[in-house]
């Protein structure tokens with residue numbers, strides 16, 4: 001999960017206005033403290049983010065509001081727009097993750113479809129922000145600097161465009177999924193089905209604000225010409241409306257939500273001037289309550305002060321899932337198990353050939369480190385070949401979302417190889433290469449091999465950590481990746497790359513598909529022997545890689561080469 005902490009200004013009341021507070025987002029809980037020193041004394045308040053809805057303020061680029069249900073919300077301001085984006089991504093990733101873990105439990109009685117739509121909507125908002133930011137970054141990297149010199153770095157450019165294309169693809173995929181969900185939701189409340197053509201493409205023509213299909217438009221919904229009832233802004237997805245009828249899962253609400261998603265760019269922000277919060281009454285607001293995954297009219301949403309005596313921990317109860325009482329195996333099942341065990345015995349000899357680890361030519365598990373003085377060092381060729389072979393698994397997983405990862409690792413392997421080829425010195429170990437750059441003072445020059453080895457080390461640490469999580473029994477790949485990311489790469493990444501990570505993780509396969517990718521097509525994943533053998537091989541591979549990386553990392557630390565510029 002993308003955890004985050006730092007100072008945000010929180011709206012307190014009209015007397016005190018915006019006050020700096022220390023916020024911490026961890027494991028799906030957003031807590032805040034008077035200041036960082038107060039963390040030891042416990043939070044002033046905390047909310048579970050899975051039950052909250054985050055809204056960007058359309059006017060103030062630093063501000064966002066967090067609705068915590070029952071019409072309650074609080075407002076905060078980041079230091080700048082980028083910092084706000086970074087919080088939004090962290091909140092969205094936490095929300096997404098919390099929902100994966102416990103979302104359905106907390107909303108057991110609510111419509112699954114609406115829950116999904118709500119999540120998709122949050123994701124779309126996030127991707128939209130990411131797209132904008134990545135486009136600006138791309139533009140920036142294409143502009144010459146003040147000296148008039150061309151500062152285009154082809155490798156950097158291609159990395160950025162690759163990441164942008166991942167974001168675009170995921171955005172479209174999510175939009176497509178959202179449209180399908182809408183269609184299902186609408187059909188289930190009596191709306192017309194998609195036309196065969198739009199069904200095929202997954203997209204439909206977007207009704208404009210004034211032209212929702214006749215019959216779908218509520219007489220109470222705002223008319224575009226009616227200035228007093230314009231949409232307030234694009235991000236809040238909140239409408240002014242005259243209606244006073246609260247209604248969950250209302251056909252009319254679903255249609256207006258559909259319109260909202262599709263019209264993000266055409267929404268009028270004229271009426272969106274913000275009153276600072278405090279106790280503010282916003283009568284007749286038609287809002288999309290994403291946390292509850294339903295869309296409702298709240299007649300009277302009072303915004304409480306987060307610090308008022310009424311503010312509270314809004315951590316919804318989680319229903320424990322009930323255990324099945326039907327776990328005792330029947331005689332037939334016992335027999336079947338015995339038969340499959342016999343089969344497994346006979347398959348045992350084939351198992352060994354059926355795994356990624358035996359198919360690759362170069363494995364970290366087979367690397368023999370080289371003794372130098374008191375230290376063991378890493379043989380260049382063996383290590384780079386093992387890293388290159390690791391990428392084969394990414395090919396097998398097949399998603400384009402992993403392209404930036406492949407490119408990054410491949411790029412570094414190539415840089416290191418080139419360094420070896422261009423230098424008359426014969427480098428036996430990776431450490432030899434770094435020592436050579438240390439002696440010439442070139443470790444920090446652009447495209448140095450020292451830099452490439454450092455990033456390769458970081459990428460592989462991520463992989464090793466991810467695999468260790470699997471070896472330790474984590475069966476949720478997204479969780480394994482997120483845990484690995486938070487302890488290895490996250491500290492080195494800017495919020496844009498963190499966003500790309502959040503997207504790439506969405507393309508992660510499920511556990512069985514991953515195991516299948518590590519096996520041959522004919523492998524029997526159910527077979528216990530196969531599982532044990534695979535587990536042992538994975539363990540061996542991971543431990544070897546961890547040892548090698550830890551030795552390389554010590555070398556970097558000793559030589560003060562580990563630096564922390566955010567990428």
Ligand SMILES: CCCCCCCCCCCCC/C=C/[C@@H](O)[C@H](CO[C@@H]1O[C@H](CO)[C@@H](O)[C@H](O)[C@H]1O)NC(=O)CCCCCCCCCCCCCCCCC
Nearest residue numbers: 393404405408412451452455459463500501504505508567
């Ligand atoms: C199950 C597979 C899921 C994979 C999900 C992975 C998602 C990771 C997404 C991260 C995207 C990062 C893209 C690139 C970021 C770069 O900006 C960053 C910095 O680059 C460096 O910049 C330097 C300065 O200019 C430059 O000099 C240097 O050359 C360049 O590298 N790079 C990084 O942060 C490195 C990120 C690498 C991420 C590695 C992920 C590897 C995932 C592999 C998973 C497969 C595991 C299966 C293994 C099974 C084996 C048995």
